[in-house]
Amino acid sequence: MRSFDFKQVDVFSHVALKGNPLAVVFGADSLSDERMSAFAAWTNLSETTFILEPQDPRADYRVRIFTTLNELPFAGHPTLGTCHAWLEAGGEPKGDEIIQECGVGLVRIRRQGAELAFLAPALLRTGPVEADVLARVQRGLGLAQGDIVRAQWVDNGAGWLAVMLADRQQVLNLEPDHSQMPGLAVGVIAPCNPERDGVDAQFEVRAFIPGDGMPEDPATGSLNAGIAQWLLAEGLAPDAYVVSQGLTMGRAGRIQVERVGDEIWIGGSVVTCISGTLTL
Known part of the structure; x- marks a missing residue:
């Protein structure tokens, strides 16, 4: 048993408790896969991350991402939350951008004032459902x-399909029967009507992961x-827009989407809720 520095942060919100929580464990190189998985299941959060020394010399740090059930090669809110925690703990990037190493390879992250944004990784699967x-x-x-x-x-990397x-x-009225969708990760989106809906977002999104300890995710970077x-390729959204997510869970997640040239950036705010140590 040994102690590790630990943070719990809230992602896609500038107000604590209104985004998507993430547990972050520092200096986790000595932890086994089984220990990481067990701790992630114990937190009962949608994801828990473990920061390790990078294997690629271009990366600033390496991260492993676990749900309550398995390890993911990539996930969005863990990417921003881990980066925030790493920077807050004194991490110094090698260049203007922060380079995260994870299961899908290297992910670029940039600072946008008080917010962070990651470059959307290439889709591993696309096309009709x-x-x-x-x-x-x-x-x-x-x-x-x-x-x-x-x-x-x-x-x-997270298995998403979207409708x-x-x-x-x-979207807000959905009451899913998760037993009908085992093994699927399902995102649901609909456009907002600014005059009728009175929200500062262009789209409303919900994310369902049947079988997981958190069967609905309150604010989801990878899905968005x-x-x-998808939307930008088909001309269904403007080059910059805002997504609202988590309203039915008592959250107020806001995900910023921006296309710059051929790149799509996904951003938002992160706040730290807990800092301390844990023993594993």
């Missing part, structure tokens, strides 16, 4: 035939990175 899978999603979300107006695989509904209120690549 198979009819049988889409039928499972429709049943699981309790939707009628025709409610899903578009659907696409947007998997950048679009016509109206924001449909995948959705952004």
Whole structure:
């Protein structure tokens, strides 16, 4: 047993307790895979990260990302949350950008004033969602035939597929039956009507991970990175927009999306809620 520095941060919110929490463990090189997995399951957060020495000399640090069930090669809110924790703990990047090493390779992160943004990684899977899978999603979300107006695989390492509904209120009203969607990671998006909805966002998103300790994610960087690549490629969103997520969970997540040339950046605020040590 030994002690490790530890932080718990809130991502995609500038107000504590309104975003997506993340546990961050520093100096985790000596921890076994089994110990990391066990601690991530114990936190019961959507993700827990472990900071290690980089293996690639171009990287500033390496991170391993665990859900309550398994390890992910990439995830968005853990990327921003880990970077915030690393910088706050005195981390000094080698260049103007911070370079994170993780399962998908090197991820670029930049500072935008008080916010951080990561470069959306390439999709590992894209294209139409198979009819049988889409039928499972429709049943699981309790939707009628025709409610899903578009659907696409947007998997950048976390397995996401996304469906679009016509109206924001449909998204907020969803009461999913997770038993109908085992093994799937499902994002749901709909455009906001600024005059009617009165929100400072252009889209409302919800993210469902049936079987996980947190079956709904309150603010999701990887999903929104995948959705952004889909929407922007098809001309369904402007070059810069804001996503609202987590409202039905009592959160107020805000994800900033911006296309700069050929690059898509996903950003938001991060605040630290807990700093201390833990024994593992």
